[in-house]
Amino acid sequence: MWYEKAQIGGDEMSVKRRRFSAAFKAEVALEALRGHKTINEIASERTVHPNQVMGWKKQAAQGLPEVFSEGHGRGAKEDEQLVERLYEQIGRQKVELDWLKKKVSPLT
Numbered sequence: 001m002w003y004e005k006a007q008i009g010g011d012e013m014s015v016k017r018r019r020f021s022a023a024f025k026a027e028v029a030l031e032a033l034r035g036h037k038t039i040n041e042i043a044s045e046r047t048v049h050p051n052q053v054m055g056w057k058k059q060a061a062q063g064l065p066e067v068f069s070e071g072h073g074r075g076a077k078e079d080e081q082l083v084e085r086l087y088e089q090i091g092r093q094k095v096e097l098d099w100l101k102k103k104v105s106p107l108t
Contacts, residue, residue: 020048028053029060 031042032053039057043050 025056026060029056032057033060 028042028046028048031037032039037045039050039053043053046053
């Protein structure tokens with residue numbers, strides 16, 4: 001692929017693909033959404049391509065409505081229910097284990 005090796009002056013040189021954290025992308029996208037600087041200014045300051053800045057800005061703008069939607073906190077409720085069910089199951093298994101230990105102890 002083009003990003004694995006590049007030829008410079010006849011010599012092969014490996015080129016590593018840059019990866020950006022979600023926090024960095026969010027910071028750049030937020031800066032682009034604010035509109036205080038042009039996309040090119042942001043891109044040159046952050047040493048990224050302007051197309052990346054535009055893509056991150058577009059992703060951020062599309063994701064914002066989900067932040068304010070009513071169902072946004074639904075995952076926390078589901079997690080609480082799951083934890084509650086798991087604790088119930090642990091309790092039942094502990095009772096069963098204690099009962100089995102009592103039944104087995106006279107035999108040994």
